[in-house]
Amino acid sequence: MLFFYIGLSAGQIAELKLKEVKTVLIKKIFNYISELAKSRIFVISAFFTILFALLIYKVFVLQVIEGENYLESFTYRIQKETELPSSRGAIYDRNGKLLAYNRLANSVIIEDSSLLDTNASRNAMIHQLIQLIEASNYEAVYNIPIQVYEDGTLEFTASGNTLLRFIRNVYGKDNIDQLSEEQKNATVEEVFDYMCNGDDTTSMFGIDDSYTTEEALKIAAIRYELYMKRYEQYLSVTVASDVNDTLVAKIKENTAELPGVSIEQDYVRQYEDSKYFSNVTGYCGEISEDELTAFQLAGEDSYASGDIVGKTGLEQSFEEELHGVKGSQTVYVDSLGSVLEVAERVESSPGNNLYLTIDKDYQMQAYNLLEEEIAGIILQKLSTSGEGRIEINDVYYAFIKNGIIDLDQLEEKTASDLEKTVYETYSSQESGKFEIIRYLLDGTNQNSYNGCSEEEREYIDLIENIIISSGILDTTKLSSDDEIYQQWDSGNTSFYQYLHYAIGRDAVSVDALDISNSFLDSNEIYTALLDYILRDLEENRSFSKIVYKSMLDQGMINGTQICLLLYEQNVFEKDDQYENLLTGNLDPYAFVYDKILNLEITPDMLALDPCSGSLVATDPKTGEVLALVSYPNYDANRIGDGDYYTSLLENESLPLYNRAMLQKTAPGSTFKMITAAAGLEEGVITPETYITDLIEFDKVVPSPSCWSTQVGHGSIEVTDAIKESCNYFFYEVGFLLGIDSTGYYNSEYGIQRLRKYMALFGLDRESGIELEESPPTMSDMDSVRSAIGQARNSYTPSQIARYITTLASKGDLYNLSILDKLTDPNEQLIQDYAPEIVEHVDFKASTWNSIFNGMYKVIGNSSFNSVFADLDIEVAGKSGTAQENALRPDHGLFVCFAPYDNPEITVTVVLPYGYGSYNSGSVAKNMLSYVFHENTATDGKRQAANVEGVTVSD
Template sequence: MRRIFNTLGELTKSRIFVIGALFTFLFALLIQRVFVLQVVEGQTYFDSFTYRIQKDTELPSSRGTIYDRNGKVLAYNRLANSITIEDNSLLKTNAQKNDMIAHLIRLIEDSGYEAIYNIPIRCYEDGSLEFTSTGNSLLRFIRNVYGKDAIDQLSEEQKSVTVEELVDYMFHGDDSTSMFGIDDSYSLQEGLKIAAVRYELFMKRYEQYLSVTVTSDVSDTLVAKIKENTAELPGVAIEQDYIRQYEDSVYFSNITGYCGEISEEELEERKKAGDTTYTSGDIVGKTGLEKSFESELHGEKGKQTVYVDSLGSILEVAERTEPSPGNNLYLTIDKDYQIQAYNLLEEEIAGILLQKLTSGGENGISIDQVYAALIKNGIIDLDHLKDKDATELEKSIYAIYQSQENSSFDSIRRLLDGSNRNSYNDCSVIEREYIELIENIITNNGILDASSLSSNDEIYQQWVTGKTSLYDYLHYAIGKGAVSLSALDISEVFLGSDEIYSAMTEFILLELSETSSFSKIVYTSMLEQGLITGDQICMLLYDQNVFEKDGDYENLVNGVIDAYNFICIKIQNLEITPAMLALDPCSGSLVATDPKTGEVLALVSYPSYDANRIDDDDYFLSLLQNASLPLYNRATMQKTAPGSTFKMLTAAAGLEEGVITPDTYITDLIVFDKVQPSASCWSTQVSHGSIEVTDAIKESCNYFFYEVGYRLGQDQNGKYNPEYGIQRLRNYMALFGFDRTSGIELEESDPNMSDMDPVLSAIGQARNSYTPSQLARYITAVASRGDLYNLSILDKLTNSKDQLIKDYTPEIIEHIDFKESTWNAIFEGMYKVIGNSSFNSVFADLDIEVAGKSGTAQENEKRPDHGLFVSFAPYDDPQITVTVVLPFGYGSYNSGSVAKNMLSYVFHENVASNGKRQAANVDGNTVSD
């Protein structure tokens, strides 16, 4: 024992013992402290623990406002709240996620909003289900649900899955996956709504940092409800952003354009240009001034660094840089003028339609064309005919369609499988429509790249000229490597030509089954065969809520009015507009300028669209499919021959070059045979006699101006040289600005100055082709007696505090220095035009003196002539010019009527007309052009 105590005594004296004792004490202290923290005080610390994470966010900037010349708002930003959701680590199970999403959807719906629902499945009140898409778009959805990378990876069983089977898979999954785990505690409708949100999150499973917008532009009341339920809605956030709002958008969208989310291509282009301020999801200008003045309007985003808790609530703002709003843009456009001009165009065009509408169709527009137009232009919703809740009339028509559809597909299969190898030219009319549709499908979907085919190849030339079959052309294209496998959604690389053709055929047939263009062809054919009647078409307009049931409905049902008169009434009341029909005529443009400044007062393109609805996919698709081309800015993009409006330029060239004088008389011999082929005056029976230049402008005598063009082509020896003549004429075209665009700050087509035949060019034909904006600059230069401006729709640019940044006062490019006698002759001739019997009745009740010139141009022998009219007023002190172009408008009389009504508004009314607008009364007069 003594030995043990001695050993222990020696051990306590060693350093090891001291160190060991110290560590033992510290370890015991640590255990005691851990016991206190986790056991004794554990609940207290758990309750006070706050999860903190740093998060950097961008603060959106407010886009600048666009105003008219009088400070009236055309486009502005308003702050809006959106509800977003992202995957949150606090929710581990499907049940937790579904319960949270269901709670969120109830809050949204109780406030009168709808949650995102982008899955192509519809659930009816009786619990039955149906797919709302078909063909390739449905297969792409099925592919996504099953998590495949390409359609060809789907099994045949998966491709043919029923809607009930797919919903069951989305709800419960299979043995290998639970998918969304939506149990039977939810109704079918509730489950689908949950599945729709889960699907959006599922599609972002590889980019979980991206949130999904559940609903947008919500009220403050709903925002408050969401915030009150924050603890129960992990991952749900309120995001503030700006929504672009357009006032009276349909009248101004061709000028303002619209905004949208930046595309990957646009983002890449900006990065290449060195602009890194834009990121995915930013809103940018897509068209119009929104696009061309993007950098001025956009503003600079702010940023902030915040700390958030596990629920996403902000605990602390560590750093914040405020955003800078964009600059404001003031236009020279007068809002009231713009609206009035648009309405006048629509009324006049509707009046022409009424005047030309016949029950038989000879020498006008047949009522059957109107019925077909309501189908072709998407006014009648063909998809709704097959819905479960369709009306009895819709169901009966769809039943007929189904039998016709089957025979149509048989015809198409014969074209594709080679059993019908007729050339395009030898096919029937409806077969040609199918071939053209198939070509559009494979081209628009990137399957066939025709540009990679050689134009020198024999088969390609035969295809272009309609001398080969669709079957042979497609096999030829595959052999030349012009068909893309990736566009066919095929993952297999090594396929033979027959396998590729089979895949392409399958793609085409699936695409045809879902494209509205195919349905429109079949329904139009049914109309032509008498399987659908005009009365049924009219009744469909009520069944589909195009019109609300009214007295006209009762009269139609009771046989008081027939379908023809019903359509006439609706066009008269502008309930059916020219834009809805897309028949000739269906469009027009008007440009008004101030000749003293070069400012554009109105720049109208009819028809137009509502930029506020551009994010609506169905609406945007309807615009793309509308044959009247509402997205096309006709005022700056559509070129036509100027016709007789060009004759003032020819008169100026003749007078300034000395080939005529104001006192030169030329006898109209009707047929001008000094060149071959000979040309005739518009009046082929009665000569205008011997006339000088002012009367030649008044009567629009082609023969007189043929002679001027001919004399311009005569050299010093009197020999006619057309190259010499056209060059002299082109010099004057350039003086009036026809060698360049008008200067308007929008996308504009390049003008085309004629380079041939001075005789025909002298009357505005040959290869002369200009936009209404370019004609407006020309008449502005005439009205100002030689001041050639770069026209402008911009007044000034200011910052957010309305301090001037830039003044856009139009510049005079040059002054056209003509003799006073030349200008006098032009003015007097244009003044006489208004006194001409053709236009005297139009302008008779206008107590200001107007100078004008009509023009008619033929583009297509099978379609009506274009109608043009240029004018200015007052005659002795021009304050405004008005240029009107009505494509396929049956000549210039109607264009002159629009110009007169616009001038009447500017100088007399200056207020919008009251009461219900109606189609204009058109008397069908013809004019001398």
């Protein structure tokens, strides 16, 4: 090698050596790679290197080259299970006319959205949604039992187990027993604060102080609904129902800002001419927790929170038949909740249809006749001079007392000048009235209750009601044997003394007064009680109304102002009468008279005596109910409106009370046909038995008298006794029924025999009508007075109607029914509800003839002749009068059937506090006139009836 480098310079030698080294290195690298390529590691490494290069390339294409195209076509998809609502079955009258049905309507729906991941964002979205809803004059769902007042104070609107269940839900417990004592007794403020802020373990809804108390409550109400469905994925909450297209458009325009909110179509229950039928159909509403629990215990697992169920009437009693079967569907939705694809769908099934025996036209006409007659009675009794039974000031005050004039509106900042003037007058009087109350309660006034003025007695009555209803005064701890109790009961001691007596008897609850110190003497307890009373009265509307009544009586406000307030508060639209009232050209009495005459002011608005009535019409051949009317009634379509429902609760004419089925009165002389039957069938009289009316029936003590107190009815037999409604005759029959085997009068024996015939006419049981009904009360004492329908006899109009139906059919005792048939959605018959004949009453022909002839003479030869004179069919009837309260008018009853020789219809009319039976007879006659004269209703504008003011003694 050295020889090889001879003759080369040092640089050349270095260059050659470098090349030599490189060659060696290259050979080594090549050999290394050659060896590596033969190994497994190289193959694996190369494979993953290629894959990684491809992945980088693909990502580059997706994000850079095709990024925009893929972004536009990308869709967020999530699977969602939803329920499909079912349509509730319809309700029809006997002729197939719709009374209740379902219609599709838009609802605002909300469910939890993953796009809202904080409480703050959820609350802000819900607050925005509520504002949109309220701006369109709708109300967002609000089912929590907490109320907020204008000053921001809170109050529970539920109590007992209902409140405890709500508290249980708020604190997330499975049952009430898991609540601590502190939680059970939590104040409304503590519960609300927990809902907003939670505790150390949970933030709950996280509603911060940026919202007002009212706003926070509304947000909490919706959060609570969602909270209750937190374990049921994708179940939504209906926030507002039956909304218009304007709100729908607003929701859709703001979809991006309202994640989880959507518009869905749902079924809304609709009632035709509802005010005539709501006592029969009832109404529907959202299922309560108690109802849901009851359904689940009964094995009805298809019901869920938020479902609509029947609450009253047929809607409730036929819930199972009317309620449909919900469907379901599986869908894919995008991030905004829009449906992309329906993967699976099971259709819902509508409920069954219910047909009634009631004739819609009869029902509506009967309702109108009652309203017209009652209005006519009010006009006939209306007076400005004290000559009538209804003073005009009573009418003015009725507008305030019955809530037609909204006292809260007088206090609003937006109140009109007149409203402000009236309220300022009230404010100037309020403090003085509190002084009167202090005077009544601080011991200064030792006047007995009877010695107080009418206004003072009203304050005392109100205070007593407050402390009893609030649980402060427990009257069960007072003994009726105590002297002071007896004095108070008779009005002969002062309220101050009575309350001190109650404290001494431990009847005043210290706990209810919320007194922390339980070791107080009676004077300290009384001071705490007085403080409670005064605090309560400051916010008590009933107290305010008494003050307004006093202002009216003293002339501090007048009739013109009251009438003008009706316009200011939009009870009436402003018209010429408004201008004439304003200028003094129209007397307020004349204004009120005209409004009542034209039924713009209706009896239910006034809640004076009379303000209510019932009419039941039946077919005696079948036992079917043709009309079942309770006046006043309500609009079931508006029952979900909180303000409207509150007005119904506060209306003293009780529109929610089904009088035809629930209100019991003594039957009075309408009962006398039963006594006649008992006497004739038991053989104590015959059709030819004459009894001389001696006016005073002195065979029993105390001795009752016949209504004809001057000359009596002379010697009279059973037919004329029914016609004249001779009390003395029927006293004698009741007495004779009580003559036992010893030959002496035994009232218990007499009432036993009389009750046998009450039962034969069905008065020992409910009528059979498929609605809630008060149980009848058959008299169990004094066969003499019971014989004229007094003593303890007390029945509903429905029960009296059943008795008259049995009478008109000569003995067929039916279970009355308002049901005709049940069909499936395709109108295939499921069940035919034919009324059932319970038994047949088999009397002698002479008994039926005597009773029928007597009832026939009532129409043709008595005070009622003029009422029925223009009716060209023969009618049999009987009037009845019952006194319940000596300070109020008598109840008026009338029963009849027609045609006389072949009855097709019975009519029973009851007018509570209706000034006797003549007015009831007028309603019955007008109903028969409608039925038998081509069913022609009065055309044009309706008016109050022209009431003659005739008094019938019976």
